[in-house]
Amino acid sequence: MAQNMLLEMHHVSKTFPGVKALQDIQLEIQHGEIHALIGENGAGKSTLIKILSGVYQPDEGAEIFIDGELQKDITPLGSLKHGIAVIYQDFSLFPNLTVAENIAMVSRIGRKTKIINWKETHNIAKNALAKLELELPLGTTLSELSVAKQQLVAIARAFVNDVKLIVMDEPTSALSRGEVESLFSIIRNLKERGISILFISHKLDELFAISDRFTILRDGKYIGTFGEEELDDDRLISLMVGRRIEYKIFDKRTLNDPLFEVHNLNKAGNFKDISFTLNRGEILGITGLVGAGRSELAQAIFGLSPSDTGEILLDGEPLHIESPEQSVAHGISYIPENRLTEGLVLKKSMTDNICLTVLNKISNNRGLIGKEAQHELVDTWIHDLNIKPNLPNMIASKLSGGNQQRIVLSKWLATEPKILIVDEPTNGIDIGAKADIHQLLRDLSEQGMSIIVISSELPEILAIADRVLVMRRGRIAATLDGKNLTQEEIMKEAL
Template sequence: MADAAAPLLRIKGMSKTFPGLKALDGVSLEVYPGEVVAVLGHNGSGKSTLVKVLAGVHQADPGTVVEVRGAKGELVAGPAVRDGLHFIHQDLGLADILTTVENLGLGTWVPGRALAPVRSAAERRHAQHLVARFGGGVDVTVPVGKLTPAQRTIVAIARALDGWTRPDNVLVLDEPTAALHGDEVQVLFEAIRRVASSGAGVVFISHRLDEVLELADRVVVLRDGRVVAEQATSRLDHDTIVRLIAGREIAETVVTSVDELGDPVLTVAGISGAEISDFSLSLRAGEIVGVAGILGSGREQLAPMLFGAQHRSGGRVEVDGNELIPDDPRAAIEHGMAYVPADRRRSGVVTEMNVRENLTLPLMRPLRRRFGRLDRQAEQAQTRAWIQTVGLRPPDPEQPLKLLSGGNQQKVVLAKWLRIRPRVLLLDEPTQGVDVGAQAALHELILAARHDGTGVLLCSSDTKELVSLCDRVLVLKEGRTAGEVPRESLTEARLVRDELGLQGATGPIGTSGRE
């Protein structure tokens, strides 16, 4: 490609320094027409900082040179440089209170439009046409905050591709498949391939390594803010990429069944609501029970419903024999239940708070002195202890959550609940959007909680994760338990067959793809 055309995007010596942290250190890369370049690395390696510098969220250090379509600039405010760059960020950048139609119109100026009436019907048809390219199923007239994560991702993709007047653009996607499953991922990939085949360049950031191997032409690996490898995808395999990212071998998590479990800590009897219908479960102390199921099976609604974050219309939930009030998360916490949600940025942390504040937020009572005053010294001591336990980087209690990488944010989410020593730990996609190193660290924390006698309910679309951690897995279909797979029969192929209802199917079946 380098011989066929000039690069659409050329970065030379990009650096970015934050107080006490060199996030990028002399990064250089090129993207050519028709090429998909995957940028990989640990959480905290500099991937998202690279995207934010290109998008103008951060300003690069002096000396950084960026060329887009041959136009040079330092990405301060130069439209000549930013023209042609289109982004889909990890947080999607959508306004939750606005509809899909309104989100598509944000930042779009049409000459003469200021004095013309808004053609709502035409805009609605245009929005419906855009989302239909990615599978549809999105009501473009409701606020996007009410859409599922997958639907919100589709809206963000549609907005990024809206209004392209020439093919030689660069599309930058930062973890675009984190909330997508199965067919939705393939729809996105087809869209990306169409964009690239038209002459555009694509920068693709993902932790799902099999997606990278399927989609990308070339891989650029970052570690500690520097480029440590750049190779054609055809010369790589999964294990080689893992070694390049980590700089070492990553040990597989090996879990054996627990011979003696404790008494039931969670009893669920016939609960219903949303997509869940008459679901029952008994979870024992020291047991990890997985929940599998395709999109729409009810798997996504189960954990928030048990916790009280989503409406429960019927049934009973008990923790250690104490019945929980429906739709009351505070009561669930008081009885020893903790919940790690799938969308950590919207529901798992307060991004404007720092690490210390997030870690101690669920349980403040032990840190109170007489008359309700906060014991700052005790709070600092507990925060530092948990920072060490989870291996947070950087180990700074006052670091704002929004400045941490996704993997480190997830460590804080898990640590704040482990701190209360829960009887029941509900996990919903606990390693979604984190790298292989952070995933291994999170798995170790989950296993440590199990060893301490916590009952763990793990809802995940990652079949490899379920096989690695669980004592047994329940397979949901249409809101009901369609089957249970015991530890001795637990394989990824078996889970995929059961999720899809493929009775008696044989042969190798791939993983869910999340890394």
């Protein structure tokens, strides 16, 4: 078996400032094998691919063998020379150049002669396409081709060099079913000829349809490598999920007091057939994989990019929202990703920070800020959100993390929303601060505010959401009751 390995990666770790993206990963790919790499958002798949393609250098101690030979310092060019070609999700092509030049471009890099021979360029492209038994218009500018054909150009580019391993990152995400089938027949054809494929996708049916073996990553760690016949959907999902981070789980409430209803909301290229209800005082979690359309949905509801068709009801009344100003006027507030953690003006006082969003409310008719109105507002929020210490003039940077987030939140709450939409509210902050935010959201909901929490982090959703909407590929895959929900149940719907 060992001499049959095309690629062996052992003890691969990668540390970014403050984050261990990969810890002691291994990956072994045989000749002529279709190998699936799978894991949740942020499991470390992209980082691993970038190490393989030479974009990132791994930490000390990594061993990477290609055809049994130990590799040191893999560079993008060196990786290509070793027959490893990565086809990125965005294809990494040049829209302004012809098909022929897109394919042949890699052959020019690192060569001695610096003069272009256009005849040779065409021949290189022609030969690469011939190896794939494909025909494409060589002289056409790439941007004129369909997405599926552009992908074929990207694959053909791998065949300019003597390719042994093709890495495909989410190759089917922009293809129709018919196009996926023809891609699969090309992949199987390559396999017959001894070329290995590393296939990254979130679509389990496609993975099971094409892959021989699976390597599973979770939270930057290696979980295992399994043959296709050893796995089924349930087993695969339970291996993928299961982060051990424990949050306080709040009691889940069953509410039946609809405040906000969405019926058949559609937006081409963003989401489809979205219907849900948000009750008064409820925390509704929306989760799904990155790219499932969660943030797009929130932005449509908030009016940042309005939906094409569909109906929204607030308190039973039809609502037409075309701009964020309208939704704020109707009491809907949206806090985008990272705003809770990055939305603080650190060198300004608590007062200045809190008043930032409502300057028009606290200013007098000459447009100047009224000191009394300002104090009143700040005192209210310090009291309501229990911000400590009660010192409005304290510089924001001197407050604890939890209190800083309260200040940011109060800034948004000062617009007095009935509905609060928060997108990834705790991304990139420590566990203590996360728990603080969870408590804060829960308190607000108990005061009667309806909250939509969008999050990729399943433990977070499990901790605070009374009900959970799972989105998959632009649709609502399931609406789940938050009581006794598990990560596996959510992931099963999300994939």
